[in-house]
Amino acid sequence: MVLGTTALPSWAYQWNTQSFTAAQGPNTELLGAVVNAIIPETDSPGAKTIGAHLYIERMVKDCMSKEDQQAFQNGLQKLVSSALKNHQKTFQQLSSQDQINLLTGLQNSSMPEDNQFFKRIKGLTIASYTSSEYFLTQHRNYTIAPGFYHGCVPVQ
Amino acid sequence: MSNFNIDSKKQRTFDAIVVGSGISGGWAAKELCDNGLKTLVLERGRDVKHIVDYPTTLKEPWEFDHLGALTKEMKDANPIATKCYAFNEDSSHFFVKDKEHPYIQEKPFDWIRGYQVGGKSLLWARGTQRWSKYDFEGPARDGFDNHWPITYQDLAPWYSHVEIFAGISGNKDGLEQLPDGEFLKPHEQSCVEKHFTAEMKKHYKGSRPVIIGRCAHLTDPQPIHFKQGRAQCQQRDLCQRGCPYGGYFSSNASTLPWAQNTGNLTLRPNSVVHSIIYDEKSGKASGVKVIDSKTKEEIHFYAKIIFLNAATINTNLILLNSKSHRFPNGLGNDNGLMGHYIHFHNFHTGMSAEYEGMLESKTEGIRPNGSYIPRFRNVFKQETDFLRGYAAGFSARRPIISNQEGIGQELKDHLFQKKYGNWIVGSHFMGETIPKHSNYVKLDASKKDDWGVPLARLNVDFDDNDRKMEQDYQDQMTEMLTLAGFKNIKANPKKTWNPGLDIHEMGGVIMGNDPKTSQLNKWNQLHHCKNVFVTDGASMTSNSTQNPSLTYMALTARAANYAVAELKKKNL
Numbered sequence: 267m268v269l270g271t272t273a274l275p276s277w278a279y280q281w282n283t284q285s286f287t288a289a290q291g292p293n294t295e296l297l298g299a300v301v302n303a304i305i306p307e308t309d310s311p312g313a314k315t316i317g318a319h320l321y322i323e324r325m326v327k328d329c330m331s332k333e334d335q336q337a338f339q340n341g342l343q344k345l346v347s348s349a350l351k352n353h354q355k356t357f358q359q360l361s362s363q364d365q366i367n368l369l370t371g372l373q374n375s376s377m378p379e380d381n382q383f384f385k386r387i388k389g390l391t392i393a394s395y396t397s398s399e400y401f402l403t404q405h406r407n408y409t410i411a412p413g414f415y416h417g418c419v420p421v422q
Numbered sequence: 423m424s425n426f427n428i429d430s431k432k433q434r435t436f437d438a439i440v441v442g443s444g445i446s447g448g449w450a451a452k453e454l455c456d457n458g459l460k461t462l463v464l465e466r467g468r469d470v471k472h473i474v475d476y477p478t479t480l481k482e483p484w485e486f487d488h489l490g491a492l493t494k495e496m497k498d499a500n501p502i503a504t505k506c507y508a509f510n511e512d513s514s515h516f517f518v519k520d521k522e523h524p525y526i527q528e529k530p531f532d533w534i535r536g537y538q539v540g541g542k543s544l545l546w547a548r549g550t551q552r553w554s555k556y557d558f559e560g561p562a563r564d565g566f567d568n569h570w571p572i573t574y575q576d577l578a579p580w581y582s583h584v585e586i587f588a589g590i591s592g593n594k595d596g597l598e599q600l601p602d603g604e605f606l607k608p609h610e611q612s613c614v615e616k617h618f619t620a621e622m623k624k625h626y627k628g629s630r631p632v633i634i635g636r637c638a639h640l641t642d643p644q645p646i647h648f649k650q651g652r653a654q655c656q657q658r659d660l661c662q663r664g665c666p667y668g669g670y671f672s673s674n675a676s677t678l679p680w681a682q683n684t685g686n687l688t689l690r691p692n693s694v695v696h697s698i699i700y701d702e703k704s705g706k707a708s709g710v711k712v713i714d715s716k717t718k719e720e721i722h723f724y725a726k727i728i729f730l731n732a733a734t735i736n737t738n739l740i741l742l743n744s745k746s747h748r749f750p751n752g753l754g755n756d757n758g759l760m761g762h763y764i765h766f767h768n769f770h771t772g773m774s775a776e777y778e779g780m781l782e783s784k785t786e787g788i789r790p791n792g793s794y795i796p797r798f799r800n801v802f803k804q805e806t807d808f809l810r811g812y813a814a815g816f817s818a819r820r821p822i823i824s825n826q827e828g829i830g831q832e833l834k835d836h837l838f839q840k841k842y843g844n845w846i847v848g849s850h851f852m853g854e855t856i857p858k859h860s861n862y863v864k865l866d867a868s869k870k871d872d873w874g875v876p877l878a879r880l881n882v883d884f885d886d887n888d889r890k891m892e893q894d895y896q897d898q899m900t901e902m903l904t905l906a907g908f909k910n911i912k913a914n915p916k917k918t919w920n921p922g923l924d925i926h927e928m929g930g931v932i933m934g935n936d937p938k939t940s941q942l943n944k945w946n947q948l949h950h951c952k953n954v955f956v957t958d959g960a961s962m963t964s965n966s967t968q969n970p971s972l973t974y975m976a977l978t979a980r981a982a983n984y985a986v987a988e989l990k991k992k993n994l
Contacts, residue, residue, distance in 0.1 A: 303829070303830065304829055304830070304833065305830075305833060305834050305837070306830055306831060306834065308831065308834070310834075312834075321489070324487055324488065325488060325491070328487075328488060328493040328494065328495070329488060329491055329492070329493055329494050330494060331494060362830070366829055366830050369829060370829060373829075388826075388829070389826075392824075392826055392833075392837065393489060394489065395837065396824070396837060397483050397484050397489045398484050399482065399484050401837070402483065402484070405837075405838050405840070406822070406840075408483075410480075410482060410658055410660075411656035411657070411658045412656070412657055412658075412786075412787040412788050413654070413656045413657055413787075414657060414786075414787040415609060415610060415657055415785065415786070415787035415788055415789035416610065416785060416786045416787055417610040417611050417612040417613060417615070417616070417785055417789075418610075418612065418613035418616070418783050418785070419783065419784060419785065419786045420782060420783060420784075421781070421782060421783065421784050421842055
């Protein structure tokens with residue numbers, strides 16, 4: 267892994283592409299758009315930049331049961347078909363507001379499987395984002411070896 | 423290490439053989455080598471060298487493919503091993519996989535094993551409390567089947583001996599029921615742990631002390647630790663990966679390299695001990711029969727004394743499998759009780775709560791430890807409708823709230839927030855179980871493993887005393903947490919937890935004065951075969967409520983030095 271240590275977000279971008287050399291799966295592009303809608307790229311890295319979509323593909327493949335994998339695939343398929351039906355576009359081509367609307371549609375859907383899919387993909391995106399080097403070092407003062415513990419310090 | 427030449431018996435002959443390289447085997451090796459004995463340590467698993475064989479030790483959280491989660495394949499293949507709290511993506515390589523080493527559960531038993539050099543000393547939870555006189559005297563006072571042949575006074579100097587070398591962090595609390603040791607600087611309690619400690623002191627007038635945990639971490643390393651090549655604990659709390667600093671005590675970081683440096687150690691990994699060879703003529707054990715785990719070749723090694731430190735269940739199996747004309751039921755097993763009286767610690771429940779006070783404060787850094795509530799039930803006399811008692815872990819921390827509301831920019835803003843929630847309070851229960859004849863391990867009559875050793879059949883269960891004690895813990899803790907002003911108090915019984923998952927299985931080859939009811943004498947020698955010593959968990963007459971490893975270490979060092987003295991007197 268090649269890292270600069272100072273400038274952000276440039277190293278975050280770099281770190282990302284180099285650490286996830288895993289083969290791209292069939293859903294990589296779509297997932298990239300989904301996670302970017304959930305946690306967008308702004309003046310700080312979004313979920314796609316930190317590689318959340320690649321993590322999710324790996325988790326679906328390695329850690330889910332067949333049934334859960336199928337349910338996840340169905341959820342993605344629903345996003346694809348809704349984008350086509352409502353906007354005659356792929357999900358990736360939608361404006362970010364339209365992407366968010368589609369996702370919130372699933373969140374508020376009366377069908378439990380829609381709601382479950384939304385929760386799952388959002389949960390995985392957050393798990394990936396909040397475990398990233400960017401998030402932990404820039405937003406949580408993370409250090410692997412603090413060397414100390416203070417039991418009682420004021421909250422600043 | 424010099425190459426192994428197995429061609430001549432002379433080269434397969436040592437002064438001492440130690441079976442197992444875990445926490446007690448490492449100590450046997452160190453003490454015997456320090457005393458000039460040429461010592462062979464046999465380890466059934468692969469070699470794990472300090473630092474170089476800790477592949478995940480320096481990985482950052484984001485460098486794990488599944489961010490620490492286990493794959494479905496791993497979980498499906500290992501329904502038992504993956505129940506262990508320390509079995510994660512970063513440490514799975516240090517655990518025995520269910521299919522590699524099958525065993526038979528007459529009753530559910532979660533047998534957690536680490537077959538490698540260092541054994542489970544790489545994986546242990548590092549809690550290290552001395553037993554008190556009340557713990558040693560308990561079984562006799564309460565009418566258990568078996569009583570300890572030693573007192574606290576017998577073991578106290580050996581506790582000191584191992585504490586100084588291993589490096590134990592703790593506070594001198596001056597408690598009769600939990601004697602102080604040779605302590606390095608203690609960890610600090612969090613504000614709310616201090617608050618709880620003070621409240622308990624006020625309400626119970628000192629009868630329910632709460633202290634900072636005593637643990638095998640180098641908080642303030644001394645020259646003896648630097649000499650081992652160890653350095654100060656960096657408080658990463660990633661111990662299950664193996665520690666590159668040697669910040670916590672393990673055989674790999676401490677006793678084994680020390681023994682190696684004496685020039686007296688020969689370490690042979692991949693060596694499954696099938697049985698101990700008994701010499702009918704001399705009436706002593708002459709060596710061990712080893713199956714090389716890679717080549718399946720049978721090799722015999724010889725020594726004047728043998729230390730069995732294969733971990734409780736395997737130590738039982740090896741002795742039961744050591745059959746001879748003199749000992750048809752297993753070496754030393756004249757009374758037929760070997761394998762019986764397997765006991766363990768009951769971790770079957772826990773508590774959680776919240777505290778809405780002290781919101782102006784938080785903790786900072788990481789602490790590989792927690793607070794500890796020493797046993798307060800039935801310590802000085804019998805007080806309840808159950809026998810013995812329990813210790814409890816206690817901790818209070820203040821996490822940042824993870825606000826996951828919204829989507830898009832709104833969600834992102836929420837995730838970046840650094841707002842602290844209430845204090846989160848947790849406690850775990852550690853109950854003493856009563857050793858019983860009906861809890862046993864025995865050899866299967868026909869099924870053998872890949873190395874020709876009969877499979878273990880385990881029949882170990884909880885009893886009514888355990889259930890009563892769990893209920894009492896929940897009741898007492900509820901009272902205590904309420905008195906401290908905590909809210910949202912919940913008991914968290916662990917329904918899927920079976921005996922074994924405590925990883926504190928003990929007994930089967932227990933110490934005692936009477937050869938009719940015990941296998942070992944007060945020096946951990948087999949009553950009927952004096953040059954065989956058992957100093958791991960198998961030797962424990964009862965389990966009390968302390969984490970057991972420190973006592974195994976002290977028993978081992980004591981027995982090893984006795985063995986050396988007896989050898990010098992030509993008594994062995």
